[in-house]
Amino acid sequence: GQQVMQIPQYQHVQEGEDFTTYCNSSTTLSNIQWYKQRPGGHPVFLIQLVKSGEVKKQKRLTFQFGEAKKNSSLHITATQTTDVGTYFCAGKVTTSGTYKYIFGTGTRLKVLA
């Protein structure tokens, strides 16, 4: 079936280090969305990428969508303790006149002060 895998599953970094999570789909995606879930909280939307090769930035966060629209990445520069949480990608798969979003397995980030 259609799957969206994320790596790594866990990442511990020292505050100030960079962090990257990768999202890989078995099928071509119409777009991809990224969400952040703080510990004990619920996922909150961060951004959406639509075009092949698209790159978007939000302060220290850089999001990329692969040329083949099958993979994406989220890079955080100089992590802070406020970056702690689980980051999910959600890929849009369109089939037969409808669509669904498939959530990735998530990457849990822990930032050590």
Add this chain to the structure above:
Amino acid sequence: DGGITQSPKYLFRKEGQNVTLSCEQNLNHDAMYWYRQDPGQGLRLIYYSQIVNDFQKGDIAEGYSVSREKKESFPLTVTSAQKNPTAFYLCASRYWHLDEDRETFFGQGTRLTVV
């Protein structure tokens, strides 16, 4: 304020009992979803509904049931047939249109513990 309300936040039930989790949204969204999240794992889709009085099974529907009698409400029943019901349950909603892409909004979640 617009949003999704899930209740209760914490729920304890004895094994063998059915339990219903509430989800209400006032965002006027057509599509509503139920996800299950286990510790250290991603979001797994249980059921979803794109229109009132219609719903579809997700990836892990066995042992669960839903109803969509009103646009605002999408309750989830965890039945005694669900072998491992202890988990964090997230309700979500989205504006649904084939040619438009919008974000998914999530409720605060219900943590169900079956003892």
